[in-house]
Amino acid sequence: MPNWLLPENIADVLPSEARKLEELRRKLLDNFRLYGYELVMPPMLEYLESLLTGAGQDMNLRIFKLVDQLSGRTMGIRADMTTQVARIDAHLLNRASVTRLCYAGSVLQTRPSGLHATREPLQIGAEIYGHCGLEADAEIQELVLASLSLAGISQVRLDLCHVGVLRAIIANDVRAQKYEAELFSLLEAKDLPGLRDLTQDFEGVTRDALLALPTLYGDAATLERARRVLPDVAGIAKAMDELEFLVRSADGASVTIDLADLRGYHYHSGVMFAAYVPGLPNAVARGGRYDHVGEAFGRARPATGFSLDLRELARLIPVAERKSAIRAPWSAEPALKEKIADLRRMGEVVIQALPGHENDQDEFDCDRAIVFENGNWVLKN
Numbered sequence: 001m002p003n004w005l006l007p008e009n010i011a012d013v014l015p016s017e018a019r020k021l022e023e024l025r026r027k028l029l030d031n032f033r034l035y036g037y038e039l040v041m042p043p044m045l046e047y048l049e050s051l052l053t054g055a056g057q058d059m060n061l062r063i064f065k066l067v068d069q070l071s072g073r074t075m076g077i078r079a080d081m082t083t084q085v086a087r088i089d090a091h092l093l094n095r096a097s098v099t100r101l102c103y104a105g106s107v108l109q110t111r112p113s114g115l116h117a118t119r120e121p122l123q124i125g126a127e128i129y130g131h132c133g134l135e136a137d138a139e140i141q142e143l144v145l146a147s148l149s150l151a152g153i154s155q156v157r158l159d160l161c162h163v164g165v166l167r168a169i170i171a172n173d174v175r176a177q178k179y180e181a182e183l184f185s186l187l188e189a190k191d192l193p194g195l196r197d198l199t200q201d202f203e204g205v206t207r208d209a210l211l212a213l214p215t216l217y218g219d220a221a222t223l224e225r226a227r228r229v230l231p232d233v234a235g236i237a238k239a240m241d242e243l244e245f246l247v248r249s250a251d252g253a254s255v256t257i258d259l260a261d262l263r264g265y266h267y268h269s270g271v272m273f274a275a276y277v278p279g280l281p282n283a284v285a286r287g288g289r290y291d292h293v294g295e296a297f298g299r300a301r302p303a304t305g306f307s308l309d310l311r312e313l314a315r316l317i318p319v320a321e322r323k324s325a326i327r328a329p330w331s332a333e334p335a336l337k338e339k340i341a342d343l344r345r346m347g348e349v350v351i352q353a354l355p356g357h358e359n360d361q362d363e364f365d366c367d368r369a370i371v372f373e374n375g376n377w378v379l380k381n
């Protein structure tokens, strides 16, 4: 095997793609700051227990593990930054007020989420702690749309879902509760035959409601249909009210409902959403409420947020034009150095051709040059 071969679903980012990624990262983080989100940088790896706190079993399967030579304990490489940021809010900041945090960094996953998906997403996201009202979810929803619009993507569909619906359906059925994890995966896969099989011995109301969930998708009118079809219990009515609030607050954006789209790390506790764009089968961004993660870290804090993979997002936008640049000869002469420094201060890219490389091609489009004329260094087209 050639020694330059990388593992499956792991890739280098080459200059033109890296430029897109970095520009997007800066734009998004700058915009988060305009909304008051403070940047945090959690570590690449932690003890496994802290990475798993508050998260479901599927998180454990997605984390690469290794042994810490200093402590002998098992460490994990983060597969998702949301719970790390919740840990920071719960333990390190310890603020009682609303806290808005954002982050950008690589995460590593043992398995790709799709055939061509990377196992090293570049995750960027924003989270709000300390407000249990839906206003926080609405702000996050707005931030998702703003982020995608900064990437030049305007045709976005927000797909809303609510974990409370499934939880309310199985709340009074002990047998169904035992199979919660299986129910999640069958619903995510919209696997009706599998769902029929599993629910055979469930109580009639539970079974009917579970079988109805995969059919409850479509425009906002789906919520009325869901109210008619699903059992009339407090948990479901509350979830429907919350979803209706968010449909209203997303004014202008295209919103759909999909009560079975429960994909995620299973730490979500309320409203969840996924953003879809044309040409991509998987969601570009995901998020939602996860009020119990802080509690698992010892400090209950309402929480909601979103994250997306910058690599995936960058694939959707065209390659940025090659930036025009100025070519300069290589010389240590002070007058030339000063001229070059002046131009760079003005934001120009000035590339000094190293001796013997005057005609090399590179990523830049050198449309001007600094030349020596009549005793001066001048800029020429």
Ligand SMILES: N[C@@H](Cc1c[nH]c[nH+]1)C(=O)O
Residues within 6 Å of the ligand: 080, 081, 082, 125, 126, 127, 264, 265, 286, 287, 288, 289, 290, 304, 305, 306, 307
């Ligand atoms: N980190 C979650 C999305 C999320 C962020 N905040 C809340 N939920 C994911 O990647 O699926």
